[in-house]
Amino acid sequence: MKIRTINELQDAIDSEMAWRKRELSAIRSNVSTARNFAKNTAIRAGIALLYAHWEGAIKNIATYYLGYVSALGLTCGQLKSNFLAVKLKYSLQSFEKSNKTTIHTAIVNKVINSYDIEFKISAEDIIKTNSNLNSEIFMEIMATIGLDCDEYESSYRLIDTVLLQKRNMIAHGERLELLDLDETRYCEIHDKIFRLMQLFSNQVSNAASQKQYLLKISNEYV
Structure with missing residues (x-):
């Protein structure tokens, strides 16, 4: 819907x-x-x-x-942090599962850069x-x-x-x-x-x- x-x-x-x-x-x-x-x-x-x-x-x-x-x-930076968490859900799961600093750094950069990205998701x-x-x-x-x-x-x-x-x-x-x-x-x-x-x-x-x-x-x- x-x-x-x-x-x-x-x-x-x-x-x-x-x-x-x-x-x-x-x-x-x-x-x-x-x-x-x-x-x-x-x-x-x-x-x-x-x-x-x-x-x-x-x-x-x-x-x-x-x-x-x-x-x-709206951008992720305009919204409460829970919406950013929703947007980056799968990236955050990868962060927890991986022991590689390169992956952790890439995900951190993605979080930092997401504040100016439009909050667009498949809500279903x-x-x-x-x-x-x-x-x-x-x-x-x-x-x-x-x-x-x-x-x-x-x-x-x-x-x-x-x-x-x-x-x-x-x-x-x-x-x-x-x-x-x-x-x-x-x-x-x-x-x-x-x-x-x-x-x-x-x-x-x-x-x-x-x-x-x-x-x-x-x-x-x-």
């Missing part, structure tokens, strides 16, 4: 969240209305799909944001969740796009030891009784995870509108 303007970014974020909200609402309703054994099935399916939406929303919206910043025509290749979007991977994604994650810290246990753990148990065929899940608990998890998705989408929107991607905001960039 090509995103060139802040309006296109907002439209992409709104569309991303809208269809996920509709489906998640349908899933929550299905859990509430199902009876007997069907309710157990609905809860198990609900946790699996809730995780899928959590991973998909974070990955896609973060990718949209990187694509938007890439389309602005950057954000990785490894199908396991736990708190550690989430923090790496936030670092990649240069956003603060303090507001999420109190929810890391929910993400790691509740949502992911139960999703993994369901994926391995565990019965509902072993998951410590009922309708009330499912709805609690559902609502909290969706609020985190909304928090993230709002944070990305605000970051774009407030130009938080810039190394410093000056009259030149405002």
Whole structure:
């Protein structure tokens, strides 16, 4: 998806969240209305799909944001250092793997000379969740796009030891009784995870509108 303007970014974020909200609402309703054994099935399916939406929303919206910043025509020197790290990701990996000073010097020179190079990337290749979007991977994604994650810290246990753990148990065929899940608990998890998705989408929107991607905001960039 090509995103060139802040309006296109907002439209992409709104569309991303809208269809996920509709489906998640349908899933929550299905859990509430199902009876007997069907309710157990609905809860198990609900946790699996809730995780899928959590991973998909974070990955896609973060990718949209990187694509938007890439389309602005700014140089790496105008942007926060995380964007330079994204631009030079593979060179930095080579630096770590090599013991050769010649290679290290070449990479250092590349970093120095990159400040005047336009930040242009293929955003679709950057954000990785490894199908396991736990708190550690989430923090790496936030670092990649240069956003603060303090507001999420109190929810890391929910993400790691509740949502992911139960999703993994369901994926391995565990019965509902072993998951410590009922309708009330499912709805609690559902609502909290969706609020985190909304928090993230709002944070990305605000970051774009407030130009938080810039190394410093000056009259030149405002």
